[in-house]
Amino acid sequence: MEQHIGSKSGSERSLRIAVMLLVAASGALESVSFLGLERVFAGVMTSNLALLGMAVGRGESVGVTAAVLALAGFGLGVLIGAWYTRGSATAATRWPRCVVVVLAAEAVLLAVGALVWGLTGGRPGETTRYVMQVGAGLAMGAQSAAMVAAGHTAAPTTYLTGTLATYIVKGVHGGRQGVWVPLRFAGLVVGAGVSAALLKEARAWAALPPVVLMLCALAVACAPLGARRHGSAGRS
Known part of the structure; x- marks a missing residue:
């Protein structure tokens, strides 16, 4: 029983x-999207609607x-991700296979x-930038849909405004505050900072951090899934 509890805790962690x-990958991609492509965001659609206006x-x-x-x-990415993950059952300690496939x-x-x-040395032409902008939005939309399908084992990763508001409200109301929400905020800042620094110092490599982080x-x-399978094989 203790081993099961420890395994569950490890999986959740x-x-x-x-x-x-x-x-962090989202933050890195936002830097490339906003600073390197067309001055719009890949995953923050509220800001893009304001920019459109x-x-x-x-x-x-x-x-x-x-x-x-x-x-x-972004809309296309959400549509594809939602279609592929429809009907998925979320386990308590792992993401459904369809969520992993989307990611x-x-x-x-x-x-x-x-x-x-x-x-292109980090300086693609206009048409290529437009295609890449659609691709960046598609990637963030698919990720958003995947996190929705993952249910309570996941959290928003492409926008954190609601997360920040909830964290502050719970703090004011005396709710229990964990370390993971601040770590997500830190991850966003670090990811964005790394790609922004590369855009300045080594522009051709600026789009690599989102891939590595993903x-x-x-x-x-x-x-954890691989470890469980290995353990089951060992016991058999």
Whole structure:
């Protein structure tokens, strides 16, 4: 019984770390999207809607196009992710296989984007930037859908406004505050900072951190499952 409890606790901790890494990957991608592509966000659609309104109000067609592309990519990503993960049953200590598949597909998409970014020296042409903007939005939309499908074993990773508000309200109301929410905030800042620094100092490598962080998140999330299978095989 104690071994089972310890295994469950370890699995939950691994998933929390995986969520933190996904948040860091989102932050890194936001830096590339906003500073390196079209001055819109890949996963924060509230801000993109505001940017769209500002662009329309100022008559800036380029800004309108960029915001619409980001919104369209995100919406498509959510649609695909929701379709693929529909009907999934969330276990208490692991993510459903379909959630892992969606995140793995996102990692591949980000890797392709990082390759294109690197081959262009971090300065893709206009058409390529537009395609990459849609791809970035699609990746964040798919990740958002995957986290919804993962249920209580996950948390928002592409937007943290509600998370921040809830954390503050619970603190004021005397609720129990854990360390994982601040760690997610820190992950977002660190991820964004790393890619922003690379955009300044080594631009061709700026799109790599989101890929590395995504792969780390997948490895951490899947490690307990692999350990359990190995343990079961050993006992048999």
